[in-house]
Amino acid sequence: MTSQQRSEVTRSRLLAAALTCFSEQGYDATGVAQICQQAGVSKGAFYHHFASKQALFVALLDQWLEALDGQAAGLRMPAATAPQSLQAMVALLQQVFRDASGRLPMFLEFWRQAARDELIWQATMAPFRRYHALLTGIVRAGIAEGSLRPCDPDSVARAIVSMAVGMVLQSALDPAGSDWQQSAQAGMDMLLHGLVETQAADTEAA
Amino acid sequence: MTSQQRSEVTRSRLLAAALTCFSEQGYDATGVAQICQQAGVSKGAFYHHFASKQALFVALLDQWLEALDGQAAGLRMPAATAPQSLQAMVALLQQVFRDASGRLPMFLEFWRQAARDELIWQATMAPFRRYHALLTGIVRAGIAEGSLRPCDPDSVARAIVSMAVGMVLQSALDPAGSDWQQSAQAGMDMLLHGLVETQAADTEAA
DNA sequence: AAAAACATTCCAACCGGTCGGTATTTTATT
DNA sequence: AATAAAATACCGACCGGTTGGAATGTTTTT
Incomplete structure (x- = not known):
């Protein structure tokens, strides 16, 4: 798998995890750490793909x-x-x-x-x-x-x-x-x- | 003014302040301290009237x-x-x-x-x-x-x-x-x- | 080697809620 | 009516816990 592909997978995993968490608990109640955990990636990966939670x-x-x-x-x-x-x-x-x-x-x-x-x-x-x-x-x-x-x-x-x-x-x-x-x-x-x-x-x- | 009347005023002030804050910023983004400030009362007064933010x-x-x-x-x-x-x-x-x-x-x-x-x-x-x-x-x-x-x-x-x-x-x-x-x-x-x-x-x- | 992707660690800020204490009003007692 | 006692209303410093995100290190791709 190329790095680009891997990167996109990570990104989608984060998006999917966030969708679930936000839906279930709401935006504010969901922590970045939780999204990362659910997505199975680290906080570093998170902030590599997204500048902020917003x-x-x-x-x-x-x-x-x-x-x-x-x-x-x-x-x-x-x-x-x-x-x-x-x-x-x-x-x-x-x-x-x-x-x-x-x-x-x-x-x-x-x-x-x-x-x-x-x-x-x-x-x-x-x-x-x-x-x-x-x-x-x-x-x-x-x-x-x-x-x-x-x-x-x-x-x-x-x-x-x-x-x-x-x-x-x-x-x-x-x-x-x-x-x-x-x-x-x-x-x-x-x-x-x-x-x-x-x-x-x-x-x-x- | 009797103490009961004063109490009710404080309570309404808190409710009104909360209504404004919640409307403008949302529930989570509004702090108890902010509501108190807007209402012109202390945090103690807040928790005297309401058991919790919720x-x-x-x-x-x-x-x-x-x-x-x-x-x-x-x-x-x-x-x-x-x-x-x-x-x-x-x-x-x-x-x-x-x-x-x-x-x-x-x-x-x-x-x-x-x-x-x-x-x-x-x-x-x-x-x-x-x-x-x-x-x-x-x-x-x-x-x-x-x-x-x-x-x-x-x-x-x-x-x-x-x-x-x-x-x-x-x-x-x-x-x-x-x-x-x-x-x-x-x-x-x-x-x-x-x-x-x-x-x-x-x-x-x- | 350079850069991109990812991991780990840490922290300053903040927040809901508590608590000990004060001021004022109401109630009870003499 | 005077006073003590109790209750109510309120204050604001403080605390434990959490969070977003920065800083820095490690691995993988090019």
């Missing part, structure tokens, strides 16, 4: 953002109606719920630091903005193509993102409290078809 | 929950249709946004600790459950009275709570990013009336 945290955030980008990139479906696209986006949430299983508390760590660190804030808000923009586009197209009723795409997008974020947060707090994937599906369904009884609502039996 | 945190949580209860209590409107009741609940969010102005990061602290402390978890989840139950009841009644289409009240309630939670979180991260109160209103509107274009949707011009 730097490791940022690296972890970057890693998450990259993964998010990867997921969002696999969501290219130009020839679909807006409702279909929106339904498809719900499936993306499933990815979040599954991949981040047990590590969802890490989101809270990110968000918490974001409230205090300008740099982390920018990075953390980026996906929010991206998804908001993506949804706005879908909704706008849906209105144009007539599959959605006229409305403010901006507000709709914000509502959808909020619901998703709220579910992620609650699933982080209470993973066993409910089937969040199903709730997401149902929630989107409601957003699409509405709750209020209309005169013609019963004509459509989906 | 206990002060819990007291802060209780204070918030009481305020929430107070707001929810002012929401008794038995003779209203379900849609009206749901719309009214949105107004409650406005209270949260306003009262917690600048202190919303505190929510993140609560939620973060909740993921690790059983007691705090119970207390934090309680309002979620209560609002979920409240909403479930409203929706169920709405279906019974025919103002809402048949659906799973449980899922609807979860969707609404999730949207609210997501908005609170986002407003904590980005208070100036949007008019969250308006977004909440719009989101609820969408949940009620749906996004998908229906044949008879244009007959109702609300």
